[in-house]
Each structure stands twice: as structure tokens, then as C-alpha cells.
Amino acid sequence: MNADNVVIDAGIPSPADLRAVLGHFATGVAVIAAHDGTRPMGFTCQSVVSVSLDPPYVSFCPAKSSTSWPLLRRTGTLCINILAEDQREVCGRFAVSGGDKFAGVEWSPGANGAPALHGALAQIEASVAVEHDAGDHTVVLARISGLRATEGARPLLYYRGGFGGFAG
Incomplete structure (x- = not known):
């Protein structure tokens, strides 16, 4: 085994162990957004x-x-925005708490x-259908009501604690 391998002994893995191993699964990055009738709101999500x-x-x-x-x-209706490779700054803006996350975002x-x-x-x-308690997170099931996609663009990916693109 080389130094990059993570070995987990039997038992409950620590949060650091989980991050080290599950971080090997590349995911897309999204901004979950809603509007409450007064203002837009959102957060970055990779799950x-x-x-x-x-x-x-x-x-x-x-x-x-x-x-x-x-x-x-509380709004009940959402738009899950799957980010493109060139939207790394947008990802960072929506990943922090507070402030006007939509400032400068079209x-x-x-x-x-x-x-x-x-x-x-x-x-x-989509609209929120069901929520389930899952440890330090909530699993949200949302029913899809509309879809749009842009052809030719590449996704923003999250892998092992960093962001990048797809070269395939």
C-alpha cells in the first residue's frame, strides 16, 4: 500500500475517514435556489x-x-442549478453564509x-415532497416539474476537496 491509501479498521469511521474515502467519488455541483416573493435565496450543494x-x-x-x-x-418550490465548469466563483459565493449571494449573479x-x-x-x-432526518444532514426528496439543459458546456466537478472540470 502506498501513503495515499486510507485504511479503515472495523468499527465506526471518523468524519475525517469518511471525507478521505468518499471524497474519491466525483460529484457535480449545484446551487439550490428559491424565491420567497421578496428576495432570491440559495446555497451550494454537491449531493x-x-x-x-x-x-x-x-x-x-x-x-x-x-x-x-x-x-x-418554506417556499416549497426550488430550482436546482447544475453549475458549469466556468462557474467556480458562483459556487464559492453560494457556499458561504450571509450576505447577498445573488449580487452580480444573473x-x-x-x-x-x-x-x-x-x-x-x-x-x-421541483417542489419539496418529503424530508428525512439523516444524522447531520437532511435528505430532501423533490418532485420535478420542469427541466432545461445546455448542450456543449462542461460540468463543474468536486473531487477530493477541490473543484475542477471534466476532460473526457
Whole structure:
């Protein structure tokens, strides 16, 4: 074994062990956004996954420490903006708490009123259907009501604690 290998003994892995091993799974990066009738809100999320084609469901997992998710949850309608490779700055802006995350970010209301970010690789409009307690996160199941995608752009990826693109 080389020095880069992580070996987990039997038992419950530590959060550091989980990050070290699960970080080897590259994920896309999204901004989950909503509008409360007064202002747009959003947060960065990399735990978006397709759940069901019929009926159409998607899932994502906000941290319980998130100050944004409780505000978005109240609206009931969301736009999951899948970020393109050139939107690393947008990702960083929505990953921090507080401030006006939408300042300088171009967006338009989607069919459900939630913010669709300009330049995003894809948008998934959805409504919150079910939430499930899952340790330090919440699993959100959302029913899809609309979809859009941009051909030719490349995704922003998160891998082993860093951001990059897809060269394939």
C-alpha cells in the first residue's frame, strides 16, 4: 500500500475517514435556489442525485447547520442549478453564509418562480415532497416539474476537496 491509501479498521469511521474515502467519488455541483416573493435565496450543494424517472424525483442533502435551507424549505418550490465548469466563483459565493449571494449573479425566474441561474449547465425545477432526518444532514426528496439543459458546456466537478472540470 502506498501513503495515499486510507485504511479503515472495523468499527465506526471518523468524519475525517469518511471525507478521505468518499471524497474519491466525483460529484457535480449545484446551487439550490428559491424565491420567497421578496428576495432570491440559495446555497451550494454537491449531493444531488436522480431518484425516480416515473414519477420524476430528485434528492439532495442540505446540512442541518445550513441557515439557508430552512428559508428555502418554506417556499416549497426550488430550482436546482447544475453549475458549469466556468462557474467556480458562483459556487464559492453560494457556499458561504450571509450576505447577498445573488449580487452580480444573473438569473431569471423559472416557470415555478425559483431563480434559474444564467450560464448553468442545467436547471431542475421541483417542489419539496418529503424530508428525512439523516444524522447531520437532511435528505430532501423533490418532485420535478420542469427541466432545461445546455448542450456543449462542461460540468463543474468536486473531487477530493477541490473543484475542477471534466476532460473526457
